[in-house]
Amino acid sequence: MSAQQEAAGGSPAPVVTLTFVGSRAETEEATSRLPVASQAALRQFSLERMTGYGVDYADAVELRARVVEGETWPSAATELADVCLRRVEGTAGDVAPPTRVTYLRRASALLRMSQMMMLSDTAERRAIFARAAELYAQAAEPGGDRERVRIETERGPLTGWLVPAGDTPVGSAVVIGGVEGWAMDFDSLGEALAARGVDTLLLDGPGQGETRLTHGHYLTARWPDAYERAVDLLDERSPGRPIAFVGNSMGGSVAMAVAAQDVRIRACVDNGGIHAPWLVPPTMGTFFSKMVAACGTEDPDRAVDVWKTVTPLADGPNADYPLLVVQGGADPMVSMDLARILLQGAPTDDKRMVVFSDGNHCVYNHKLDRDALVADWTTARLRGLPGPEIAK
Structure with missing residues (x-):
């Protein structure tokens, strides 16, 4: 507690920290130890290409960092989509409609990115894409755009x-x-x-x-x-x-x-x-x-x-x-x-x-x-x- 707060009889202000892996240097040394699939995903889907497909810049940076740290491309993208959906749900009161739209679209884009390296039309891939489309549709509801x-x-x-x-x-x-x-x-x-x-x-x-x-x-x-x-x-x-x-x-x-x-x-x-x-x-x-x-x-x-x-x-x-x-x-x-x-x-x-x-x-x-x-x-x-x- 600060001297001013003690003098005023107040309590410490709450501090909420949002934790991220943060950007990682994608050196040859860092990426060469990764599975071949992860190396291919990092190579094929640059930051520019990911954001070009609708992935938020911060999500693209975090996804790549998690893959460099050893997570698989699909699991990292799916977990980040889940983070967006948890923010849609909110923790105190209703989430404002513009915020809801933003996070639904971010989650949809991340799920679409999660299946980009899949070559076969498996039941898993179909389910992922269907979920991404449903979230995209939910994002369209408030504005009807x-x-x-x-x-x-x-x-x-x-x-x-x-x-x-x-x-x-x-x-x-x-x-x-x-x-x-x-x-x-x-x-x-x-x-x-x-x-x-x-x-x-x-x-x-x-x-x-x-x-x-x-x-x-x-x-x-x-x-x-x-x-x-x-x-x-x-x-x-x-x-x-x-x-x-x-x-x-x-x-x-x-x-x-x-x-x-x-x-x-x-x-x-x-x-x-x-x-x-x-x-x-x-x-x-x-x-x-x-x-x-x-x-x-x-x-x-x-x-x-x-x-x-x-x-x-x-x-x-x-x-x-x-x-x-x-x-x-x-x-x-x-x-x-x-x-x-x-x-x-x-x-x-x-x-x-x-x-x-x-x-x-x-x-x-x-x-x-x-x-x-x-x-x-x-x-x-x-x-x-x-x-x-x-x-x-």
């Missing part, structure tokens, strides 16, 4: 999240992820588009997210039919309104393939796709394995045959669609040479590429700038205007 969507197709349901624009929408958009990183992981793009007047469907396409893990709807040669139904949904919801298609990572290749065939698509963004997805070699290890798993098979040859049907450079009845290619200059997966092949080979003449010189794959390390660029360009093109000039 997005709603879960289910789209019936011949090969099974598609699932997604519709993020509505304000009172005067100018268009609609489909946003998809890739082989890893799915609808909920790219909600910042949906929010950026909706803020500019574009109703946005964050979609788990065939072989992705809930569509795959809950409904068993994998990527097959019939995948274009599923995306046609997704575009139908937006068209039926707002007849005649122009529609954009935004694809991230390998989803960019899918987006271009869809755009060339569907005359309702009036703008397309490729963020990190390649011109020939089937050329990804088995030597890419985990990534190639995830491409195979997206097809619901263990046969690499069968999966390659399916990926050969994803043809972003193919001509079609809508080959004049406006195209924006977003590329990271330091992308370890998609080189500048590959990006140029994609740009030059695209069937449309209305195309441009914006390169972030130090950008990683999907430009996660410039997330806000990337989202603003994509949303501003897309909104302008849906309005029938040229894309905005880019300040250097």
Whole structure:
């Protein structure tokens, strides 16, 4: 007790300490002793990529630190999700709705991160992803700023999240992820588009997210039919309104393939796709394995045959669609040479590429700038205007 408190007859003020492992130096010496799976997770999911998928920065730092200290990637992520959920429950009185939303979204993102290194669609993985989606849905309830969507197709349901624009929408958009990183992981793009007047469907396409893990709807040669139904949904919801298609990572290749065939698509963004997805070699290890798993098979040859049907450079009845290619200059997966092949080979003449010189794959390390660029360009093109000039 301080002298002032003694004089006043008071009691010591309570002090609550929130304990964290804190950041750890990820030296070669520190990581080389870890299991191979932990080393791979630390290598593949950088801080920028984790926050790009919606993981809070503090949670990303803590997760990596716990793994460096010896915890497994799934267990560390799950425990941090549990911490967020305990804070939702609170210890004294009701938790304020904004706080509840924040912690529910953080918990959902951590659970999604916990299953990122799982290659097989086990019951455990399905349960983890379903729980993450349920928490995401609970977070949407107070504000009503997005709603879960289910789209019936011949090969099974598609699932997604519709993020509505304000009172005067100018268009609609489909946003998809890739082989890893799915609808909920790219909600910042949906929010950026909706803020500019574009109703946005964050979609788990065939072989992705809930569509795959809950409904068993994998990527097959019939995948274009599923995306046609997704575009139908937006068209039926707002007849005649122009529609954009935004694809991230390998989803960019899918987006271009869809755009060339569907005359309702009036703008397309490729963020990190390649011109020939089937050329990804088995030597890419985990990534190639995830491409195979997206097809619901263990046969690499069968999966390659399916990926050969994803043809972003193919001509079609809508080959004049406006195209924006977003590329990271330091992308370890998609080189500048590959990006140029994609740009030059695209069937449309209305195309441009914006390169972030130090950008990683999907430009996660410039997330806000990337989202603003994509949303501003897309909104302008849906309005029938040229894309905005880019300040250097």
